Every structure is written in structure tokens, then in C-alpha cells.
Amino acid sequence: MPFNNGHTKLETANGEWLREILAGLIGYLTTVYIVVVNGSILSEAGISLESGMMATILASFAGTFIMGIFTKLPLLVVPGMGINVLFAYSIVEGTGLSFQEGLAVVLVAAVIFLITAFSRLGLLLKEAIPESLKHAITVGLGFFLILIGLEKSGLVVSGEHTIVALGDFTSATVIVSLLTLFLAIFLFIKNIPANFLITMIGGTLLAYFFGILETGKRAVAMRPDELLFVPSFSAIDEFSFWLAVFPLTMIMVFENMGLLHGQLEMLKRNDSYDKAYQVTAFSSLLSAFFGTSPTVSAAENAAVIASKGKTGKVAITASIFFLATIFIIPWISMIPNTAISPILIIVGVLMAQNIRHIRLDDLSEALPAFLVTVMIPFTYSIADGMAFGFIAYPIVKLALGKQKELSAALIVISALFMVDFVMKIAGM
Numbered sequence: 199m200p201f202n203n204g205h206t207k208l209e210t211a212n213g214e215w216l217r218e219i220l221a222g223l224i225g226y227l228t229t230v231y232i233v234v235v236n237g238s239i240l241s242e243a244g245i246s247l248e249s250g251m252m253a254t255i256l257a258s259f260a261g262t263f264i265m266g267i268f269t270k271l272p273l274l275v276v277p278g279m280g281i282n283v284l285f286a287y288s289i290v291e292g293t294g295l296s297f298q299e300g301l302a303v304v305l306v307a308a309v310i311f312l313i314t315a316f317s318r319l320g321l322l323l324k325e326a327i328p329e330s331l332k333h334a335i336t337v338g339l340g341f342f343l344i345l346i347g348l349e350k351s352g353l354v355v356s357g358e359h360t361i362v363a364l365g366d367f368t369s370a371t372v373i374v375s376l377l378t379l380f381l382a383i384f385l386f387i388k389n390i391p392a393n394f395l396i397t398m399i400g401g402t403l404l405a406y407f408f409g410i411l412e413t414g415k416r417a418v419a420m421r422p423d424e425l426l427f428v429p430s431f432s433a434i435d436e437f438s439f440w441l442a443v444f445p446l447t448m449i450m451v452f453e454n455m456g457l458l459h460g461q462l463e464m465l466k467r468n469d470s471y472d473k474a475y476q477v478t479a480f481s482s483l484l485s486a487f488f489g490t491s492p493t494v495s496a497a498e499n500a501a502v503i504a505s506k507g508k509t510g511k512v513a514i515t516a517s518i519f520f521l522a523t524i525f526i527i528p529w530i531s532m533i534p535n536t537a538i539s540p541i542l543i544i545v546g547v548l549m550a551q552n553i554r555h556i557r558l559d560d561l562s563e564a565l566p567a568f569l570v571t572v573m574i575p576f577t578y579s580i581a582d583g584m585a586f587g588f589i590a591y592p593i594v595k596l597a598l599g600k601q602k603e604l605s606a607a608l609i610v611i612s613a614l615f616m617v618d619f620v621m622k623i624a625g626m
Contacts, residue, residue, distance in 0.1 A: 218272070221507025222515025225274045227392040228498040229516075232258065233523055234398060234533050235541055236277045238350075240490060243286040244297040248531050252524065253427075253489035259520040261481030261493045266513030269473045272502050273461060274516050275481050278494035279545045280339035281449050283346065285491035288580040289442045297489075298430035303439060305429045305486035307446040308479065314451055315472075315479040323451055326607035331587055332452050333552045334567035338574030338583050339449075340549030345575045347542030350535040351375035370408045375536045377404055382540035391501070394541050401537025411534055427489040441618050444611070445581045450492050454478045457495045464503045497548075562598050566591040585615035 233254045240250030254277055261275030290300040314320030348354040352372045357363030365372045378401035385393035405411035433439045458475055462468050474495070482492035502512055523530075553571070557563045566587040574583030592604050592612050 215511070217506055218509055218511035219515050221272060221502050221505040222512040223519065224391065224505045225272070225496075225498065225502040225507065225512060225516045226519035227395055228501045229258070229274055229276050229496050230520070230523065231394040231398055231541060232276045232279070232496075233520075234530055235279070235538050236282050236490065237531075238535070238538055239282045239286050239346075243290040243300060245489065248527055249489065251527055251531065255520055255523050255527075257481070257485045257488040257490045257493050259517045260484050260488070261478070262513045262520060263517035264481060265474070265477050265495075266510035266517065269470055269477055270510040271462075271465070271467065271470055271474055272507035272509060272512030273458075273474065273499050274496040274502065274513060275478060275493045276496045277485065277490050278449075278453060278492065279497075279542075280336070280343060280549060281446070281453065281494065282491040283339065283342055284446060284449060284580045287342075287346075287578060288582075289446065292579045292581065293438045293442055295433055295439070295442070296430060298427060299433045299439070300442075301427055301486045301489065302429035302431045302434065303442045303446060304492055305483065306434075307443050307450060308483040308486060308492060310443070310447045311450045311454075311479045311482055311492075312476075315476040320451060320455070320475075322607065323448070324455065326605045326611070327448070327452075328563065328591065328603075328608070330556050330563040330567040331570060331591060333555045334570035334587055335445075335449065335452075335574075335580075335584060336552045337550050337556075337567075338571040339580065340546040340552070341571060341575045342578075342580065343542050343546030343549065345546075347539040347546060349539075350542065351379070351539035352536075353539075370410050371536060374401070374404045374408050374410060374534075375539055378536055379540040379543065382544055386544055394544075397540055398533055398537045401540065402533050405534045405536050410536070412532060426487055429486050437618065437621060441581060441614070444614070445584050446492070448584075450479075450482055450494070453494050457497065457499075461495060461499050461503065464500065465508070562594045562600060562603075565594055585619060588612045588615045589619070 233251050236254040237247050237249075237251035240253065241247040245253075258274070258276045262273075265271060265273050265275050285300060285304065289295060289303050290297060295303070310319075314323060345354075352365040352369065352375055354362045355365045367373070367376075378397065381400050381404075382393070382397040385396055390396065402411065454475060458471060458478065462471055462474065478493065478495055482494075485492045502516075556567045569590050570583055570587030572583075573586040574580050577583055588608075589612050592609055595601060595603055
């Protein structure tokens, strides 16, 4: 009888290990698309596609591994969608900072994020910013991602007499983009496991059959100095540097708060929130040295939890798979924009769904929120889009005699955005 009891325990332990490893594999397969998508977005900020993918791999490996070791949670940590667009298009391209100076913004924002993780500052920020503006930022980022996806696919182009116009629907690029988008929507709606990964594979095959895929041996354009980066603080004395730090910090704090709260609720592990929050903050700090936008707790962790993953073994397994992705960089770097853009569009739609949380029946909340959501894509700047809403919010509240709804912290933040606008008008 003791032997049988021991044998049963061994079988149970083996079954648990197998379940955790499979959940880790599922987590990896549902998030590995980020290597190509984030690498593509980072390449817009001034580094090679391969270096962007390497940075994504290393940041995902480190953040996920640390999460598994220190929190014993089955959560993957990867560069966040939306926040990577903020980094590439607003912080680097929008302010004229170099890539290394942009990484310094990431580093400073991550330090502030760390401070919020180990103090009451996080709670202060959370309470200071109205819910409508928090959701508006997410919605605006979603619309921005949709716009970028449409541009990358060729579905929209700069118009001759309009800001944007439909692309050439007779071109092979646009046809492949449309077919890949339809495939992505079908797989996503049907909730097919690893749907984004399948979309990229299917989109690449379509590009090949239509003759628009660059085939042949590809030289890997990755320099040794782009394996680890040294952030540059040469612009730290400029107001634009600190104005870039603010929206990045806000999104890092609020996005991780929301993601972790929901995921730990699903796991029934709310007692682990502080540790998980602190790990995501530390992982964001490491991102600055790996050369990528900050990491977040992956939205796809819901798939891991649904796979019955329960412990840190899941995260450790997924991190090993991420590290192994290094060996296929030459092949995955051939994935075309037509296979990436549908993912950007779908993720953007998912983010835009947060519009349902904005109180549309209250114009004092809805008007500033809509300014944020509309001006982010229209100005092609997340920081400028946020500024319109944050400046409008106290003005609308004061006009309606609702000044009691304004916090001191929000007034200070709005004033900083106003100062930035004044400086831009003055040409400073």
C-alpha cells in the first residue's frame, strides 16, 4: 500500500509538471507574435528589424523568467502593444529624440513606476486621474494602432485632396492584406488557439503565393552594440524629455494595474498583487537596457490561465521558449507587413472597446475623453492627444461649476500640458 501511494503521488506530480509545461507552451505560442510585431514597430524608431526582435526576445525572456521565479505566478511579461507605439512614434519620432535618448525616457519612467510599486504614489496617481481619461487613453491608443495597421497594409494611403484615402485595391499587397485580415478576423472570432501566430504564418504564405514575399537568404542586420543598449541622458535637461516621461509613466502604471488585477482575480491569487506589480516595474526597467519599449503583463495570460496553468513553472517554461526564438530570427524577419498589420488592427479594436466604460451621458466626462481618443490618431502623437483632453477636463468642469471633482494633482498635470503647448506656440 505505501508503494502504491507513492506511485500515485509520482503520477500526480508528473501530471502537474506536464500541465504546467503545456500551459507554458500555449502561453508562448499565443504571445510569440509580439517578437515580430514589436520588432517591426521598434524598427520605425531607428534600429534594425532584427535588433528590435532580439530586444523583444530578451525583454520577454527576462521579465517572464523573473515573474516565474519570484512570484510563482503563471504570468508572461512582454513588451506592451500600444505602449510600443507611444515609444516609437511619439517619444522618438515625435519629439526628435534619438533611440538611446528614448530609452532614457523609458528608464526614468520605469524608475518612477518602481517608486509607485513600493510606495503609495501609485494609489495617488490612480485616484488623481479621472476614469474617463484613463479609458480614453486606451481607446485613443487603439485607434492609433488601427491607423498604423491600415497604413502598413496599404489599405489607406495619403490622399491627394484628403488626409487619407483608400489604397490601390488592384495591387497584390492590398489584396494579400485584405485576405490576411479576413483570415485573422475568422481565427480570432472562432477563438482558435494561437490565432495571431497562425495569422502570421498564413499571411506569409499568401504573400509568397502572390509573389510579394522577399525570399532567399537574408543577412541578419544586427550590430553587437544593439544587443545591450546604454540609454543616453543628453536630453534630460529639455522640457520635451520630461513631457515624454509623463504619458509613458501613466500608461505603464495604469495598464499593469488593470491587467494584473483582472488576471489575479481569474487565478484567485489577489494576495500576490504587490509582488507581481513590483516585478512588472522591474521588468520595465530592464527594457531600457535591452532596447525596447516597456514590458507589461501580457493580455494573452488569459489563455494560460484557461489552460489550467497555476504556478511559476509556466512562466519559466515560456521564458525558455522565448530565448530559443533567437535561433529563428533570420526566418521570422522575413514576415511581411501584410501579415503583421491585421494583428495591429485587431488589437486596436480590442483596445477601442474600452469606450463603453466612458460616461457618454455626462458631457463633462465625454467631451475631454473624446478629444483624447480623436486627437491621438489625428495628431499622430499620443502625448499631444492626451494634452487636449487633460487641458479640456478642468476647463469643462469649471464651466459647469464642478470644481470639486478636480484634484490638485490633475490640475498640476493639466498645467504642465498647457505649458508645453505654450512653448510649442512660442517655438521654444
